[in-house]
Amino acid sequence: MRLVSSRQLTPGTVVAREVRNGPPGTAPLVLAGTRLTDSMCRRLATRGVQAVWVDDELGEGIEPLEALSPDTRDAAEREVTATLAQARERLASGQQLQAQDVERLRGVAASIATEVAALPEAVYALSEMRTADHYTHEHSVRVTTLGLLIAARHWRDHGWTDHRGRQRFDRVPQRMTQLGFGLLVHDIGKLAIPRDVLDKPGRLDAREWELIRRHPDYGAMMLNHTTTSMLAISVVRFHHERWDGAGYPRGLAGRRISELARIAAVADVYDAVRSERPYKPAKPPHVGVEVVEEGSGTAFDPAIVATFRQLVMPYPEGHQLVLEDGRDAVVVSVDPERPYRPRVRTQDDDGTVREFDADFTRTPVQA
Structure with a gap:
């Protein structure tokens, strides 16, 4: 699974963990396993939800x-x-x-x-x-x-x-x-x-x-x-x-x-x-x-x-990043001894998934 900004959610995305944003004791806004519709995506953004855990190929096998x-x-x-x-x-x-x-x-x-x-x-x-x-x-x-x-x-x-x-x-x-x-x-x-x-x-x-x-x-x-x-x-x-x-x-x-x-x-x-x-x-x-x-x-x-x-890692597992070249990436794993060099996963335009060790020690990235 990976954490995706609510602004970047698209219809068809499957929610991995239930989303709550009401007072304690209220029902979840979205249940785990829900496939989002266009109206759901808009609702999450307007209700102030910052990010949602989703299940997709890019986040496969990641379990924070x-x-x-x-x-x-x-x-x-x-x-x-x-x-x-x-x-x-x-x-x-x-x-x-x-x-x-x-x-x-x-x-x-x-x-x-x-x-x-x-x-x-x-x-x-x-x-x-x-x-x-x-x-x-x-x-x-x-x-x-x-x-x-x-x-x-x-x-x-x-x-x-x-x-x-x-x-x-x-x-x-x-x-x-x-x-x-x-x-x-x-x-x-x-x-x-x-x-x-x-x-x-x-x-x-x-x-x-x-x-x-x-x-x-x-x-x-x-x-x-x-x-x-x-x-x-x-x-x-x-x-x-x-x-x-x-x-x-x-x-x-x-x-x-x-x-x-x-x-x-x-x-x-x-x-x-x-x-x-x-x-x-x-x-x-x-x-x-x-x-x-x-x-x-x-x-x-x-x-x-x-x-x-x-x-506490600067780039935690499952978090989405935008790399210097504009590509989306997700953090697959991170070593506490090398916190600014996590292993990340990207997906090419043709669908090919790639993993590599990133180096964020000099150039901050957008999360």
Whole structure:
């Protein structure tokens, strides 16, 4: 299978994976195995679906490994949506997130962490169904999935650092759950920010920017330390801090930022670059990877970035590319040791399918 931009879909194309773009719990827009009609192609584009997994000769034999099963992802998105709706109501009366809400989301985090920990050693495909209308809950679940992937690999290889600076390899499942909960609600403080400020297409003025800079603190205040681990709260409060001290709200630097928040910062920025928003289009994977790589040692912890680079490829399996000569190509496989030299497949005008190792180290390609 391969991932094709909705703008390039043609009648007769067979959908490989169901397409969802409604609120959690709604029926799929298109079922797997559906042969698209002209009206379906137009509908997918107008409904904000960015790309669709399809089955055809060019994508034959390609099976990208999803980091999270559809059932787990759907359940997580339902819980996040319901909890944020309740949190918005309680915020109006000055209440914090309730213990039962925390417990439900902690269960979701544990489910995602368990699934991530059981994955085989591989390079993963992250969910590609990104629409501006449902950004909040989709972003939370995607950031949680990626953050837990990074943590699982990083703590397996390097251990985690305790408050005395010691490297430890115990209690990883518990830390994964705390990190997962913090990631699920990392942007809960944005509930206190007016929607017209969050979605403003132009430059923020000084007052609006100050509101945005407060959302980590707002989020931390919505969590009760008697029901929520301080580790999880640190993710909410510090995920916008930067390795060089240029972040907010405290301007912390280096290891003064909690390790969980440093992981969250990488996952959050990558997904934000990759996501469709009302004020900016989604960028292809190689742009998201380059943003993280370029921030190593300034915005982000270099050790966390090194783990990220082992997991997230600039040109993932199944993704469609337009080569320098204008031909369409699909990534067949990629070696994490040579991420900018994936094996790609093209089809000539006479139908002949060819494979070769591409070199994208110098010339970026359009995804």
